[in-house]
Amino acid sequence: MGAGLGAHRVVTGCFHAQAQAAAMPLLEETTLPNERPPTIPVVIIGNGPSGICLSYLLSGYKPYFDRKTVHPNPILYRKLQKNKHIPITEQDLEYLSEGLEGRSRNPVAVLFDTILHPNADFGYELPSVLQWRRDKTQHIPHLVLGRSTPGGAWHAMEGSMLTISLGIWMELPGVNYRDLTNGKRRDATNDRATPEEISSYYCNYVKLKGLQNNFVDNTYITSVQKLCRGHSEEDLAKERSGPADSGSSESVNGGALWEVRGYQQLQSHTHVPFSLFAENVVLATGASDSPVRLGVEGEDLPFVFHSISDLGQAVSRKKLDMNSDPVLIVGAGLSAADAVLCACNSNVKVLHVFRKSSSDPDLIFKQLPKTLYPEYHKVYHMMCSQTHTSAASSTNRPQATSIASSVCAKMCPKPQLPSDKLAENLSFFPDYTSFPEHCVVSFQPDMKCLLQGNNSLKAFKVSMVLVLIGTNPNLFFLKGQGQCLALDPTKPVSCKQNPIDIEPYTFECTKEPGLFAMGPLVGDNFVRFIKGGALGIASCLIKRYKKKELINNGGNNII
Numbered sequence: 001m002g003a004g005l006g007a008h009r010v011v012t013g014c015f016h017a018q019a020q021a022a023a024m025p026l027l028e029e030t031t032l033p034n035e036r037p038p039t040i041p042v043v044i045i046g047n048g049p050s051g052i053c054l055s056y057l058l059s060g061y062k063p064y065f066d067r068k069t070v071h072p073n074p075i076l077y078r079k080l081q082k083n084k085h086i087p088i089t090e091q092d093l094e095y096l097s098e099g100l101e102g103r104s105r106n107p108v109a110v111l112f113d114t115i116l117h118p119n120a121d122f123g124y125e126l127p128s129v130l131q132w133r134r135d136k137t138q139h140i141p142h143l144v145l146g147r148s149t150p151g152g153a154w155h156a157m158e159g160s161m162l163t164i165s166l167g168i169w170m171e172l173p174g175v176n177y178r179d180l181t182n183g184k185r186r187d188a189t190n191d192r193a194t195p196e197e198i199s200s201y202y203c204n205y206v207k208l209k210g211l212q213n214n215f216v217d218n219t220y221i222t223s224v225q226k227l228c229r230g231h232s233e234e235d236l237a238k239e240r241s242g243p244a245d246s247g248s249s250e251s252v253n254g255g256a257l258w259e260v261r262g263y264q265q266l267q268s269h270t271h272v273p274f275s276l277f278a279e280n281v282v283l284a285t286g287a288s289d290s291p292v293r294l295g296v297e298g299e300d301l302p303f304v305f306h307s308i309s310d311l312g313q314a315v316s317r318k319k320l321d322m323n324s325d326p327v328l329i330v331g332a333g334l335s336a337a338d339a340v341l342c343a344c345n346s347n348v349k350v351l352h353v354f355r356k357s358s359s360d361p362d363l364i365f366k367q368l369p370k371t372l373y374p375e376y377h378k379v380y381h382m383m384c385s386q387t388h389t390s391a392a393s394s395t396n397r398p399q400a401t402s403i404a405s406s407v408c409a410k411m412c413p414k415p416q417l418p419s420d421k422l423a424e425n426l427s428f429f430p431d432y433t434s435f436p437e438h439c440v441v442s443f444q445p446d447m448k449c450l451l452q453g454n455n456s457l458k459a460f461k462v463s464m465v466l467v468l469i470g471t472n473p474n475l476f477f478l479k480g481q482g483q484c485l486a487l488d489p490t491k492p493v494s495c496k497q498n499p500i501d502i503e504p505y506t507f508e509c510t511k512e513p514g515l516f517a518m519g520p521l522v523g524d525n526f527v528r529f530i531k532g533g534a535l536g537i538a539s540c541l542i543k544r545y546k547k548k549e550l551i552n553n554g555g556n557n558i559i
Contacts, residue, residue, distance in 0.1 A: 040141060042142035042541060045284060047146025054533075055215070056211060057534050059209070059211055061174065062087035062132065063130045063535075064086075080096075088115070088535070090539070093536060096111055100114055103526075106529070108507075108536040116130065130173070132174045148218065174209065175201075175204075218265045219264045219265075220262050222263065223262070224261075224477050225259050283517040291306035296441065297443065305465065305467070306468070307466075320463060322346075326350060327463060330353050340352060351435065353435040365383075436453075446461075447461055448460065471495075496523070500522055502522050507536040507537045508537075517533075
């Protein structure tokens with residue numbers, strides 16, 4: 001099919017398009033050049049691990065079953081052996097996924113995790129059964145647009161906190177995590193990593209795999225909209241700020257194109273606008289953009305915050321200490337637990353409010369092994385044992401000695417103690433009180449908060465409030481913030497309650513062909529599973545590429 005020459009032309013055109021976007025003269029964001037913007041087969045929005053992994057698979061890297069290995073699942077092993085000469089990306093993913101079980105709702109995510117980390121859920125650290133080969137002629141031109149350098153939100157996370165996942169589960173295909181972190185392990189039972197280590201790994205991964213030319217950093221997307229099928233050039237010209245050329249506004253396969261608009265922020269803090277046409281758009285934006293709000297009276301008061309970093313800043317600036325009024329922490333997830341640890345670390349009094357019962361089986365703590373996560377299990381122990389009712393009847397708790405936690409050592413600096421000492425001391429932190437099955441009614445300007453629970457109202461004066469009940473994606477650049485794409489289109493997109501509705505084996509949005517979603521947007525919140533989204537999307541696009549349903553001849557649709 002002349003793939004080598006055709007792919008070369010498309011790559012050249014794609015990189016020309018990237019250079020054109022980067023070199024675009026400074027304009028107001030509301031204006032665009034008169035010439036038609038370039039057309040690219042795939043635009044990926046988000047340069048975190050999701051976008052990086054997909055870029056790897058679209059860059060000609062192909063996963064084959066390594067015939068020297070044996071997979072512990074005999075059924076999957078036979079399937080892999082049967083087609084060992086065919087890349088996984090070109091096989092039937094539904095057939096391979098059949099019968100597999102794991103901790104993701106998406107079958108391809110379970111499949112790829114099972115292949116990359118066999119029997120990981122049973123505590124084994126077995127090698128991957130894949131062998132990676134690169135065929136540059138199979139490169140599908142694409143751009144990865146991100147707000148920072150490759151790594152996404154990991155660059156903004158607290159550098160000394162520990163990841164929930166083991167370091168090896170954070171790695172991407174083809175590069176061993178320990179190879180880039182000098183092979184260090186914290187101890188025999190705990191191989192978790194810091195965000196600083198992970199963000200560095202992702203940046204180095206892009207360089208090691210030669211993916212740099214696919215990435216455009218410091219870009220902000222302002223609009224993604226579909227150009228309707230059958231648009232005439234006259235209609236297209238009216239929608240745009242200038243006349244279009246004689247090319248069609250539709251892709252090679254007759255489907256509508258997507259127009260992606262945004263700007264790139266340069267070092268001089270100037271904004272360079274750009275506009276691109278894309279046959280396919282992949283949403284890989286993650287879920288950390290917008291904190292979930294309670295929606296109660298007083299939530300906008302200046303002492304109410306929605307980020308744990310605000311607690312760290314208050315402690316470091318000595319605005320909080322052991323003599324301050326309590327800090328109210330709302331939430332029962334790991335972010336709330338991190339905040340409890342940070343406050344404990346600084347001997348700040350804590351009131352911890354959460355809606356669920358402390359025995360609720362869905363609490364995240366029940367899913368974490370105690371040996372790997374001792375600090376979180378001690379928080380959970382306090383949530384269960386140091387409730388408001390028990391605190392009222394017990395006034396002689398032992399005083400806590402200095403408490404330290406590696407989770408927030410950088411945020412709240414203190415001399416660090418071994419994890420066993422942390423466990424010993426944290427259990428007796430006297431100034432922590434939990435309020436299970438309670439909710440916040442309101443916050444008042446006099447820094448009092450009203451809680452409701454057990455058919456009664458309680459008021460407390462606090463020094464600070466942290467509402468840590470999750471985050472939602474910010475899809476403002478889509479019509480209606482992408483709500484029509486959700487499983488329940490009557491409600492906003494939520495990574496946990498209402499993810500984007502996708503085809504299970506391609507990750508293409510069921511309601512918008514040519515638009516794909518992956519990662520937290522489809523319910524995969526762990527790096528371990530987001531790689532399955534990359535496999536599903538890459539497999540779909542590669543098969544379309546081979547059928548010549550993507551731009552593959554470097555024709556006039558490129559520029």
